[in-house]
């Protein structure tokens with residue numbers, strides 16, 4: 572291992588220059604989760620943006636020769652549109668005036684040597700989910716933060732989680748002053764469902780683990 576490589580085998584310079592909203596401690600946990608889950612099956616992230624979380628999850632999957640599906644329409648979420656508080660002018664395509672993160676994302680994945688690991692799915696979440704049949708070992712929800720978007724992601728994708736698979740939810744804030752509340756509501760809904768074991772929190776990242784049929788409370792359908 573060269574001294575410039577982090578133990579996770581992710582180039583720290585690439586991590587530093589990749590745009591995104593992910594704390595390094597959260598990223599390190601995503602790496603460990605993907606490394607564990609990818610022995611079970613493919614992983615999915617919802618909301619790739621420019622590929623920062625993809626670097627962590629992809630590196631974890633790569634360690635097992637696994638696959639990470641990276642789902643994003645790449646048009647930016649609501650708060651990232653031109654004129655909105657989280658708009659980054661670098662990501663606005665001057666020809667169309669619209670946010671387009673896909674070129675940045677592809678560059679990140681290629682720079683990290685993750686093209687044999689990461690499968691981009693460029694579509695709205697609900698469209699990608701419509702005929703999805705592949706069981707998943709990890710679902711990371713970090714897409715649109717409206718209630719409608721967050722609940723759609725939860726309903727559409729957690730149904731595909733394998734027993735023992737991980738559900739990770741980003742941007743869980745306790746109060747509206749800290750951030751939007753939709754991810755926290757989805758997290759609490761999942762915790763109350765009886766379908767998951769609680770694996771705890773690191774900063775704004777909450778992780779749950781899908782119970783197998785034998786572990787479910789008796790009043791839940793198998």
Ligand code: MG
Nearest residue numbers: 592713741742
């Ligand atoms: Mg996020």
